[in-house]
Amino acid sequence: MADFQSQAMGLTGLTIDGSSTTPSRTEFSTFLNDGVIDVTNRWLLVKPQDIDSFTREGAEQTSNGFNPGTNKIVSVIRESGTDGEWYPCSKKPINLQYLVTDVDSLHYASKYNPVYMITQNRNVHVYPAPSGAGNDGFKVLYVNYSPEETDGTALDHASTGIKWFPEDKVYLVVLYASMRSLQAKMADTTITDLSVTAVPPDVPTIATVNYTPATEVDIAAVTSASVTSITDPASSQPTYLSPAPPDRPDFESSVTDEDLELVQMKSQQYQSDISAFQSEMADSVNEFNEDSVIYNQLAQQAVQNANATNQNALQVMQKELARAQADAQSDSARRLQDAVQTVQAIIANNTSLIQKFSAELQEYQAEVGTQVQEYTQNLQADGVGYQWLQGQYASLKAEYDAAFMIAAPKPQQQARR
Numbered sequence: 001m002a003d004f005q006s007q008a009m010g011l012t013g014l015t016i017d018g019s020s021t022t023p024s025r026t027e028f029s030t031f032l033n034d035g036v037i038d039v040t041n042r043w044l045l046v047k048p049q050d051i052d053s054f055t056r057e058g059a060e061q062t063s064n065g066f067n068p069g070t071n072k073i074v075s076v077i078r079e080s081g082t083d084g085e086w087y088p089c090s091k092k093p094i095n096l097q098y099l100v101t102d103v104d105s106l107h108y109a110s111k112y113n114p115v116y117m118i119t120q121n122r123n124v125h126v127y128p129a130p131s132g133a134g135n136d137g138f139k140v141l142y143v144n145y146s147p148e149e150t151d152g153t154a155l156d157h158a159s160t161g162i163k164w165f166p167e168d169k170v171y172l173v174v175l176y177a178s179m180r181s182l183q184a185k186m187a188d189t190t191i192t193d194l195s196v197t198a199v200p201p202d203v204p205t206i207a208t209v210n211y212t213p214a215t216e217v218d219i220a221a222v223t224s225a226s227v228t229s230i231t232d233p234a235s236s237q238p239t240y241l242s243p244a245p246p247d248r249p250d251f252e253s254s255v256t257d258e259d260l261e262l263v264q265m266k267s268q269q270y271q272s273d274i275s276a277f278q279s280e281m282a283d284s285v286n287e288f289n290e291d292s293v294i295y296n297q298l299a300q301q302a303v304q305n306a307n308a309t310n311q312n313a314l315q316v317m318q319k320e321l322a323r324a325q326a327d328a329q330s331d332s333a334r335r336l337q338d339a340v341q342t343v344q345a346i347i348a349n350n351t352s353l354i355q356k357f358s359a360e361l362q363e364y365q366a367e368v369g370t371q372v373q374e375y376t377q378n379l380q381a382d383g384v385g386y387q388w389l390q391g392q393y394a395s396l397k398a399e400y401d402a403a404f405m406i407a408a409p410k411p412q413q414q415a416r417r
Contacts, residue, residue: 004032005157008178012392014185016157022188023181029156031184035176036147036155036162039169044072044143046408053166056144062132064125072143078114078126083135089116089126100127111136175400182393189386198367201360204353207346212339217331220324222317228309233298238291243280246273 005016005028015021016028023031040054055074058066076089092100092107092115099107100115109115109127116126116138126138148154150161162170249266 001160003158003160004028004174004177007174008181011174011178011396012182012185014181016181023184025157027184028177028181029154031177031180032155032157032159032173033147034180035173036165037145038176039172040143040145040165042404043169043172043407046404050166051143053169054143054164055141056146056164058140058142060137060139061124061126062130062137064123064129066124066138066140067122068124068140068142069122069145071145073118073124074141074143076116076124076126076138076140078111078116078128078130078138079135080111081134081136085135086139087112087114089114089138091115092117094119097125097127101129114138172400172403175396179393179396179400182389182396186386186389186393189389196368196371198364198371200364201357204357206350206353209343209346209350211343215335217328217335219321219328222320222324224317226313228306228313230299230306231302233295233302236291236295236298238288238295241284241287243277243284245277246270 002010005025008014008028009016014023016023016025018025044051044054051072051074056071058068060079076091077086078089079086090109090113092109094117096107096115097117099105100109102108107115111128114126114128116124118124124138124140128136130137144164147165148163149156149159150163152163153159155162161167162173165173247270249263249270
């Protein structure tokens with residue numbers, strides 16, 4: 001006959017071996033022992049008349065105090081003093097423990113009419129009390145709740161039979177252990193929590209775009225045009241030297257003849273002085289005119305020189321002003337371009353960071369999606385396996401329960417009784 005482990009594996013489709021899989025052989029052996037107790041209790045509940053099939057006879061006791069534990073006591077027998085001569089003991093309440101020893105009491109118990117009592121600790125006491133000498137011991141028959149293999153060894157996965165247990169009920173123990181094995185397997189089905197191992201990208205720090213207007217450059221200092229005044233050629237300025245006119249002769253209003261000659265002589269002399277004065281006058285005018293020509297030439301040259309000097313100074317000033325304006329415009333344009341380029345660089349860097357973050361975020365989302373999909377597939381697979389285990393369990397439990405339902409007395413039969 002196949003051992004219980006092989007039978008259960010055939011019923012459940014599970015693998016039960018010495019590895020770390022669930023259920024282990026140790027767990028299965030525990031389920032077998034639990035199954036013996038469960039089948040015993042349920043069967044006796046519906047068919048108490050079958051109690052003898054589950055009864056175990058304890059060893060002969062030579063003193064009171066045997067404790068069968070919580071097991072149901074079927075009967076107690078006491079030897080009468082003759083070897084092999086056993087008498088059934090009547091059960092009495094513990095409050096009669098003295099009266100059953102009093103020979104004058106109606107409750108007196110003899111070796112041919114022995115009694116037994118159960119103390120509060122489930123200890124069995126028989127009266128007359130065994131003395132330990134001769135054939136006056138007792139034995140307790142009780143429902144066995146300590147399963148053993150048919151050879152008396154421990155009941156485990158390799159067992160093929162059960163001692164003190166009806167053979168036709170052994171399959172129910174295997175069913176029970178199989179159901180418990182399926183339950184253990186279902187409990188071992190781990191529905192792992194979704195754990196996303198993908199690491200989200202770091203959110204970039206986007207720089208604030210602040211445009212600082214370029215400062216206009218002032219026009220550099222321009223040498224002012226110094227207007228040169230006209231140099232007066234004072235040293236060449238003509239001076240008109242008027243000759244002194246001759247003294248006019250003093251003529252008396254009345255002159256004599258003698259005086260007339262004198263007057264004539266003075267007049268001639270005056271005329272001669274006038275002629276000399278006029279000549280000197282002409283020479284002075286000519287000299288003044290000559291000096292005036294030279295002065296005019298020098299003055300014109302001074303004007304031309306002043307104009308040329310002023311025009312040159314003005315041109316220099318205009319050139320410096322144009323250059324200063326050009327430099328200022330170029331510097332302002334450069335500063336404006338620098339400010340614009342600075343803003344553009346910040347915007348470009350922010351755009352690059354955002355694009356990089358977007359790409360990393362897409363990769364992260366894709367990785368999360370893959371992990372969620374794998375988890376969903378595993379979850380579905382676990383669910384299918386779990387449902388199959390549930391189906392196996394339900395099928396075996398229905399068979400297990402049906403055995404007790406069939407054994408239960410029918411309502412009509414109870415009514416007739």
